[in-house]
Amino acid sequence: MTRSPVKSIWSDYNESLRKRGDLTVWISDAALGFWSAPPRTTRGGQRRYSDLAIELCLTLGVVFKQPLRQTQGFMRSIARLLGVEIAVPGFSTLSRRSNGLILRPSPRANSQAAIHLTVDSTGLKIFGEGEWLEEKHKNMAKRKSWRKLHLGLDLVSGEIICSNLTTDDVGDATALPDLIDQIDGPVDLFLADGAYDGSSTRDLLVKRFGATLEVAIPPPKNAIFSSNMAEEPTPRDYQIAHIKTNGRLAWQKASGYNRRSRIETHPLIDTAYRLPGNE
Structure with a gap:
């Protein structure tokens, strides 16, 4: 049969x-x-x-x-x-x-391929030997220490191409220069959340990757147009106008901003890891 x-x-x-x-x-x-x-x-x-x-x-x-x-x-x-x-x-x-291990960099498969870069950060809690004693003897808990892990993901290859570990008082926009200094290829698209909004971030990106770079950073709800909007509107002015006319969800879809969710669900962001030390 x-x-x-x-x-x-x-x-x-x-x-x-x-x-x-x-x-x-x-x-x-x-x-x-x-x-x-x-x-x-x-x-x-x-x-x-x-x-x-x-x-x-x-x-x-x-x-x-x-x-x-x-x-x-x-x-x-x-x-x-x-x-x-x-x-x-x-x-x-x-x-x-x-602690202090220097990882060998892995070269990109195609160093000339354009990068679609999205960045994000997450907090890492430091666990030490006092944690067990506090639990066993009910000692007064000490103030916990945190670190901040900044990551850059290439949406084309799916690779983490830049990273930086800072103290928790370093803002996302402040850590951005050290991240993009690690990138050795062209970038066509940059996606980031509202924490990176600001002229300093946009000027840095244009200086590093050129004026043709497409930047998708959501402006805040109370964002206003630049003073020279009528004569020479900026890309941010166009974004604000698009959001006011069509709504924020429509702008996210049109700009490709929704793709940024890939870094938010990345294991290094989505999962809480302890820094090297005691288990």
């Missing part, structure tokens, strides 16, 4: 969905060769693990959303499955080495 073509198609489709859950792990011989730290040429103790080994373990921990102890166990199981003889960094080593 032959199979129905429709059933065959659905069977193949279901199998393709199952294969999405397959886990395949492969570590190249080159990576294994660089697993141990190179000999130290300056005074001090010899490190056991290279930055590459620490970066790989921490990356797996972020991808699978695991604390450091579970990351250590996960990496040990991978080494055992692959049959490779490598020592796995302990969770305390991962915690200590993650």
